[in-house]
Amino acid sequence: QVQLVESGGGLVQAGDSLRLSCAASGFTFSIDHMGWFRQAPGKEREFVAAITWNGGSTYYADSVKGRFTMSGDNVKNTVYLQMNSLKPEDTAVYYCAAGREVWVLVRPGQYDYWGQGTQVTVSS
8 A cells, every 4th residue: 555645735826836745655666657636626637747656757738848847756755746837727636646557647547546635726
């Protein structure tokens, strides 16, 4: 089992920055990829970014490319999502996810473990 705990959400204004953190514990050696997803009210959960746990390769949704940066610290078993130039449409609950064998990064069903989520609200 892997446990994930997110932190760093909050209320900011458009154009501001936030950094989310996700600390993993448990059987972290089994992790293949880590991802960030978000879900706005009335919408489906959508892919934001992903990183290979050991290699550090990153992948981004087009909607956040150039504004968000995902990084990882294998020593601390923590991944981060640096979010710059935030827009009101970025408002959502952000979830951290971990997968043992992820083939399609954008599919939530590919991930085995999920955090509880952290709210990000961007006012205009």
